[in-house]
Structures are given as structure tokens and as C-alpha cells.
Amino acid sequence: MDSADCLHSQQEIDAAIANMALAITEDLKGQNPLVFCVMNGGLIVAGQLLTKLSFPLQYEYIHATRYGAETSGGKLKWLVEPTNKVAGRTVLVIDDILDEGHTLTEIVKHCLAQGAADVKVAVLINKMHDRKAPEAKAHYIGLEVQDRFLFGYGMDYKSYWRNAPGIYAVKGL
Numbered sequence: 001m002d003s004a005d006c007l008h009s010q011q012e013i014d015a016a017i018a019n020m021a022l023a024i025t026e027d028l029k030g031q032n033p034l035v036f037c038v039m040n041g042g043l044i045v046a047g048q049l050l051t052k053l054s055f056p057l058q059y060e061y062i063h064a065t066r067y068g069a070e071t072s073g074g075k076l077k078w079l080v081e082p083t084n085k086v087a088g089r090t091v092l093v094i095d096d097i098l099d100e101g102h103t104l105t106e107i108v109k110h111c112l113a114q115g116a117a118d119v120k121v122a123v124l125i126n127k128m129h130d131r132k133a134p135e136a137k138a139h140y141i142g143l144e145v146q147d148r149f150l151f152g153y154g155m156d157y158k159s160y161w162r163n164a165p166g167i168y169a170v171k172g173l
Helices: 010-028 042-050 102-113
Strands: 005-008 034-038 058-065 077-080 090-098 118-127 140-145 167-169
Touching: 005 010, 005 140, 010 042, 010 090, 010 118, 010 140, 034 042, 034 102, 042 058, 042 090, 042 118, 058 102, 090 102, 102 118, 140 167
Parallel strands: 034 058, 034 090, 090 118, 118 140
Antiparallel strands: 005 167, 058 077
16 A cells, blocks of 8 residues: 555545536436446445435445456356346446456446436546457446556456555555
8 A cells, every 4th residue: 555556535535426426317217227336346436426426326335256266257157147127127236447458348238238218337446548348338437547457446456445545556566
């Protein structure tokens, strides 16, 4: 932490989340959305964002991975599947970052296959690079960040520092 670069402060994050909340409220008010927080990274972002959404919604967490104990992704594996029915509903998926987007893309496809009327994705961070999955997209983005190894505000470095009150980049990575 002492040698990391702070890319975005708590104040910048607060402003980004407030802007996301305004856009989401404008788009989803009156739609009775089902909101999914993608664990573990989406927890902090969802906690901050949900309190700023000024309309009724249903909320639950989901936990899906393509990695398990591996370093490269495979088929989506549900650790905690959605419990509410998505058929006919608008779904909002909240996560910390859109990096390559394979897992988020699979979550969206799963919701659509289960009959969701529409699926929107909200991420605090969109990492800028050209390695994104072809269908990876976020509808609501808080901040765009250069292609570095990030941690803080839900993102971890070697399983630590998800709680850092900013967006940090590891020096040299």
C-alpha cells in the first residue's frame, strides 16, 4: 500500500457513484428491478450505490466464478445462484470492475436465458484496454482507469486491500 499509486480518491469515487445513481434512477425507476451484487468485488460498490437509488427494488447477491483455483477462466461456475426469478424482470448487475468481462458476460447471458426482460450492468471501474470479451459491456460506469493491476474499493491485491478507500495501482504492474 505504501508504494501504490492512488489513481482515484474517495471523493472522486463518491462523485462517480452519485452520478451512476442518478443515471440508474432515471432509467430504472418504475421498473421494479431485481439488483444483483456480484461477490466479492461488488460488495462495497453495491453498498454505496444502493443507498442512492431512490426507487423500490429487490436486492440479492450472487457469486459466480470462471477461475476457481485456476489462473485462467473456464465455464461459469455458480457458488451462489440467484434465488429470485428473473423472468420478465429488469435486472441490474453491480460489480467492481469491467476488465476482460468474461464472467460478467456469462452472468448477463444466464439472466437472459432465464427470461429476464433486460439486463443492465453497473461497474465502478472500466479498465481501458483491447482485451475485452466481444459482448462485454457496462451500461453505467463510474470511472475509467488505465490498464494496471488495481486494488481498493472492492478489488483486491493478493486477497487484501479490498477495503482501501480509493482506487490504487500496484507500482510496476
